[in-house]
Amino acid sequence: MNSSNPVFRNSALGRGGIASSQNDLENLYNSPSATNVQMRRLTMDDVVMRTGLLFAILVASAAVAWILNLSSGFMMIGLFVGLGLALYNSFARKVNPITVMAYAVAEGIFLGVTSHVYNTVYQGVVAQAILVTAVTFFSILVLYTSKKVRVTPKMYRVAMISLFTYFGIGIVSWIFSLTGFGHGYGFYGVRGLSLLLATFGVALAAFFILLDFDQAQKAIDAGAMENEAWRIGFGLMVTIIWLYLQVLQLLSSLRDR
16 A cells, blocks of 8 residues: 555555565665665664664754744754755655754754744743654554554545645635735634634644554564654654644644634
8 A cells, every 4th residue: 555645655665565665675675785674664663763763863852942032044954954854854755864964953943943942932832842742642652553543545546635625724815815815704714714824733743643554564564674763753843843743733723823
């Protein structure tokens, strides 16, 4: 099955599923030039360690940006550099740990400045957003590992439909904000659409975290290479950053109301 997350589409699992990944392994093991490092299969410990390292880099760079109170110019640099690295890492056939860690640094700077701006306007909202994001992440992790929620092929199709719906609402909200249409109409105006978009975004990002967990487990079951842990960590980081930003937007919208 192909992944709904573009980060995983260019991995061994995303390109051809479990069968192709196992064939790649067999070819690698039969190769006379294969080394012990190349032959090492992906484990959950690899995923946890790489993901933890990436988030440590993200938090450290965000903390530096916050403490130094960097300007909005640094925020834009972090945003566009992060976007460029995200596209590169998503579509590269071979994952590169250096560019993945560079993405964590860029996004950390962007999040640090953005969070500082939000916290200046809405005192304490950042701490609330971090708490909600952490609780959501670990709740989904518990649900998945306890097998109380099982990912099915239908859920992947629902995820893609929901994602397009989310973008549709976002485009409508953006058009309303540019034209001024909808101001003063309460819930049905621009603020109402923004609140709806943020709420939908939080739910959708949480749903995609569940799908990311499932893709990570599929990669492990398929016998993917150890290096794929960087791709999985990167994919989780992208989704969790999205979740945090949506929670931040939702909480600030609720305060406005």
